Amino acid sequence: VTVGCARCHNHKFDPVSIQDYYSMTAVFQDIEFGSRHPEFSEDHPLRKRGKELWQRIQTQRDKLRDAGGWEENWGAYRELHFPAVTTTAVRIRFKTPNLGLDELEVLGPHGLNRNLADAREGTEVTGFPEEGTDGRNPIERINDGEYGTMAWRTKLDAKKEERPWVEFQFQGPQTVNRLRLSNNREYFYDTDYLNKKPYLPKYQFDMDIMKEDETWQSWAGTWAVNSKLLKNNAERKQTIANIQGLIDQLSEEGPQPSFVGRFVEPVVTHVLLRGSPESPHDEVMPAAPEIFDGDLGLDSSASGPERRREFAKWLTSPEHPLTARVMVNRVWHHVFGSGIVPTTSDFGRAGAPPTHPELLEWLADEFVSPADADNPAWSVKSLLRMLVMSDAFRQSSLPNEEGLKRDAGSALLWRFPPRRVEAEVIRDSILMASGTLDLQIGGRSYRIHNEKATYAQWEVINNHGKETWRRMLYQERMRRVDDQIFTAFDFPDCGQVRAKRPVSTTPLQALNLMNSDFVLEQSDLIAERALRESNDELELAVDRCFELLLDRSSTEAERTACMNIARDGELALVCRALINSNELAFLP
Template identity: 55%
Template sequence: MIRISTLALFFVACSFVAFGFSGGLQASEIDFNDDVLPILEEHCLHCHGEDEQESGLRLDMRGRMLRGGDSGLAALVPSHPEKSYLIDVVNHVDEETAMPPDEDKIPAEQIEILTRWIKQGADWPGQMDQVAEDEVDHWSFLPMQTAFDHNSIDQFLESKLGEAGLTFNRAADPRSLIRRASIVLTGIAPTPKRSDDFVAAFAVDADAAYDALVDELLASDHFGERWAQHWLDVIRWAETNGSESNLYRKNAWMYRDYVVRSFNQDKPYNLFIREQLAGDVMGAGDATGFMVAGPHVPSATVGAEETAIRQARADRIDEVLQTVGASVMGVTIGCARCHNHKFDPISIQDYYAMSAAFQDVEFGSRYPELSPEHPRVVREQELRRELNELRGQMRAPGWAWKEDWQGYQEIHFQPKTTREIRVSFDNGWVNADELEIIEAKGGGQNVAQRSFGTVVRGNPATLVDGKPAAKLTDGVFGTKGWIAKSPPKSKERPWVEFEFPEPVTVSTIRISTNREDFLETDYLNGMNKANYGEFKIELRDDEGNWKAFASTAEMQKRKSGKEKRQDLQSKMQDVISELLVQGPQPAFLATFIEPVETFVLLRGSPETPHGKVDAAGPKQLGGTLDLMPDAPGPQRRAALADWLVDPSNPLTPRVMVNRIWHHTFGSGIVSTPSDFGKAGAPPTHPELLDWLANQFIDPSQQTPWSVKRMIRMMVLSRAFRQSSEPEKDGLSKDASAQLLWRYPPRRVEAEVIRDSILQATGRLDESIGGPSYRIHNVKARYAQWEVVDNHSDQTWRRMLYQERMRRVDDHMFTAFDFPDCGQIKAKRPVSTTPLQALNLMNSDFVVEQAAFLAARAKREAGNDTSAQVTRCFELLLARKPTEEEAEEAIDFAKQQSLALLCRTLINTNEFAFLP
């Protein structure tokens, strides 16, 4: 037996205590000055001290260690060494961030001292009162000013003008004013008659005529179209995903229609924001397309590699945050994805806390949740009643019929009660992803599904390995379904049998091939193609033999006495086609998944998760959401939306009124509309900006958060109504007219040029909403979209409704800085290039429309060339030509053609610029 002396036991115990392994006894206290500071001085402070702070990290001050450096991770979390980034880097957890760099690790005993010091609370004599956060001092993040020396837009502007020795310009002439107001508010130039009427009324009472004009334009349905495009620019909305495959996003236009409708209804802006983040629980499911408006890479392109899947998911969440940051907050949130924001009070912790609010959001399609009053729901009810009436007419004589719902087909027949049913196919090769058998009564349950207890069998002679008939009832839509194939030279054909656990009464069979495409995309070669051909539905007779009672091939035949059935089926298909457009349909408005825990990702990589975070807005902007960590996704999004539009949040109202000012006057009070941070431009009139923001959200107003009220206030101002003519004094002191001594002239956008040409020719289709007009081909999955028709009568709607494909030049108006929708365009660039003149002179669209315009002028003015020329000026420029212009234009029209004169007028600055 080995004996250990009492003295030896004492020394062993002392050793365990000294190194912190006392097994319950108190570890020895670490002294900062004696134990910790020498380690920092030897290994750290030459790069992270008073003179130099690489990566923004300073380790000679406790407060700065608490805050961390550019990585956004706290170097020091008292009592928690496992959360302290300092311990990670000295332990070389990640070789890319190992510290000290290019050296061996610091000795293990020194790492142990640092670890124990942090675990004991990180006592630092003389610095225990230091805090981690810096003060927020940038103007846009501070509370709004509430006391002002002025009480109108013009008073604020005149004050600044006076300081510069300037005054407002003279008033604009009435023709310039109506053109300016019409384009700013509706995006379409006024008609000649409306201009003439306004000029006449203006001569009698200028203020009354202008007030009436503004009210008329604000009430126009075209107002919503114009201002919706501004919003869509900011959020990068488009109808393809922008990836390598660049697939079409099914029915994404439903979100565009929501935006148009919201602006036309003057939906309060705070409600507009709430619905776009949480419309799925507010009866406005079509609003959530906002969150998935940006580009994304679909799962098929990402592949099956787990790291790639995680990275793609992180990228999609980043797209959501970029959209919210640029449009609502006016901050570049994405800059905090890999480290603390370099300029603004947004940390990497804030970035991932905000991302936690969107963990249930996924890019994809769903049936939107709509209120009973929603126009789509109302129209659906009307069409469903019509469809059910036609179905009743089919059932009365006992007929079966087929309905094509694009993504699937339904066969309807007289109710049959049975325990077995078989579907037999004529083709020797069949592919389908799901086959559903619907009960005739009750809730229309799918009795073919596995959970019902149904057994499904396929013809063993046509079996394809890995593609059994059981895939028809697994509830998974896509390409990985059932495949059956007849052996060579065999008469065997595919069939599937369903045996129910008990007798059921059924009346419908629904079958689809790749219904996933039906839900997600469109306009692909072979998409939704029925790869099962014709088939018949069979029951067993008294002898146990299968006997058909319905056949899709028979339904297509026109036999004597069957014309009525064919006519009814044709009418039903027309109703279904209308329902697929006007009713609630699967649309690219986001899908929702179960949210997962959210972690700060070191350097933005999903492979280096650090600390867990809960849903919140930026901490230094008061973004606490008071949510439980496991709050469901809709609750998180709704809470974030409430914080965004809370009156105490100064960013949201400032950003929106500045955006309205930008589109009204051509440049914002802050000239970087989506960046109100330190890297953005300072406001030219900060007091005016805050006054407008206060006016915008003022609860005492009859319509707080009203966009139309704010626009009306701006366009009724003297600043808006003044002339754009240059003045020598103004040009010398303020050439860019930032102080608004004149209304700043500017070239109109691509849409205004195109829509105004169509209006002048009389060919503009003014219908509101619905699917975009098609200008592209039907393509293979990984081919590129090509413009095949951009000027036929099918396309003569407003350009807002042109199919929006990322990475595709429309061969005409892209030259006028129309955005690709891949990048945020809160402020469109304005360029001047030879291609613009070439497009407005020689493009197929302009040549065709100029011919229409000349024909209209001849029709309305008669055979006199002078009258025809005058009519062309009126239709395009809303005025008569001067004597000199008339003389030259008449001569030109006689020598060349009236159509060529029209093309020339379309190329003038007067047509392409806002006066």
């Protein structure tokens, strides 16, 4: 059932209260969205490639360690390396009056990504100016462990001698060998579609360490590693260039951060009146909707994993009134084109009733009941096997007069319901027919749109060139971008989550399949392939076009009609006509 309506008020149609909604949010209170490094298994290709490149980076770094420090540009952040030293405090003195830093991390050789300056490590931060710009960007943001727009910002008078500085006091002695600075790390990772990437200015600074007698000693700095050391050791320049090249290679070929769910400590959950975060009201416990006996026996002290584990047990119980029914209905929808309950995402009062209620109940029971070792409980594979081997799935889609009179929509399955294939299938079938479809698995997606300025509109600049001839599965699609060809075939907007795609019939579909640059180019390629594989015998080439596009030979009448066009040198036009046929776009 839908519960989204209960975010602001009790559900208008179903017995789901606003308390139910926020109880369910409490279950997932330890999850928020943000950049997270992927967790791959050891044998994953990206993990293996990343490990190989890291080893090469470390080999190059080893050449520099004994000769002072160096700086690396990782795009999202800069990292200053210097000889390891043990200290109880560090101080960074900047040489520019204007700064913007979302995080300044101090790292050591033990626990390579452990930020010793993080406030959660007990580290205390002081500095100047502590309140930041106009008191709105305090220095505490520089070590709160959060990347993004919430940064420490300074704007001092350049004519004065005052310059920003930061001091970190550790809980005890720490061995450090790196500083890492960023000003909006998440934005960098999440906006590779911009023509002007966010970047961190090359801030100049010096770093001091506290000695045992509590005096400060200058230890490292950007000028020293970027100018002095390079001047005195020219061979270092090539080594640093090698490291930078490997870093760039790693960002392309290794694991990359993704904007996905990440784990945080759960907080107490309150009902938000009218959905407003500024109006917290009663505390609620992690639970599922009361109407479904959703009490999980938890309170606000429960850990995140415990909340999600208990919720999963409740959700996957064989006695759960919805899970099995919804799942078998969703699988039925994908097999037959429409669910037994047509409103696949709404089994509530606003949804449609099932066309075959007894069948739905039987399928749900079979789904959760293990038959044998080869057909365990909750096996989607077993369910799919049963559906595609059924008489209902294997019957013809040919109509008859009596059936059309009583059930024109084929909801009662007196024939296999006619189904138009998805936009991706139509496009990939055309590429397959021309022999140009790139079947490579994995790798980077391809783009059809431009790289743009931050607030500019998207523009489609290439949706038919050779570099786009991969399966449409690999097309990078941005929200509200019309590809001007297959969007007309109900390709979903990527900003929406939908239970099923709408199916429409519009003039634009025929126009795009007849006149688009993609179809014109592919029709020429199909015609060339048909002639080539038929030794330039025109009649055989016409028949080959039918085989490539429709997977059958032409009838005598079809062959005669097409030959009249092909003799005028328009075999590609024959291909365009076949591409526009219902036989290509609908399941037989």
